[in-house]
Amino acid sequence: MTADKRGPRIHRMTLFKIPDEMNQKRLLDAYHVVAEEQKKDGKPYILQLTAGKTLPNDKSKGYTVASYIEFASLDDMHYYDNECLAHSLLKEMAPSLGMMEPPTILWFEKSNLAAAQDEP
Template identity: 50%
Template sequence: MSSTKPIQRITLFKIPLAEDQEKLLEIYQKMPLTAKKDGKPYILSVAAGPAFNDQRNQGYTVAVISVFKSEEDMKYYDDECEAHAALKQVAKSVHKGAMMVYFQSVLSNQ
């Protein structure tokens, strides 16, 4: 895979209460501006929202797609980013399960 393609990260949460879902989504909405590396925003984009009520969602209620320029930036997000650390504190207090995968698209249009 090409190392020049962005890293796309998909995170799913099982958060039963709608008000807790909203609390987490409010934090994600600010993440592209509050998450900083070397004093500058570094997340390329974030899309997040409640999952549609569908039998295939396996109980996951919130879906998030975060896009990073590189795997290095994503690792910074996981290990050093203060904004993400604050988000994780809230998420840990409200979720009943979470899953995350990341990848680089093999499609030529991405």
């Protein structure tokens, strides 16, 4: 897929503090459903979705699960937040996961600062 002509791609990160490993798995399973079921106008609209448990380190500040989603436009991200059935099911289930606080959600427009070089 290519970037939407309406503007730059939008990158969204969501960070969760869920202490219980079974509840972390439940959240990751819900993200798998989002990846499989996400549709806008009958077609998949999420360009990339990645989610996983964070690796233990001193800088994690208690975050145990992270997700990254790339959208073609800000409109697509707003659709995800407000109209996507797959995401609404995830949001309905989330309060039962024992989160220590609401998730931290950030989004930004891509700015390539460095890129890996292919070897000759």
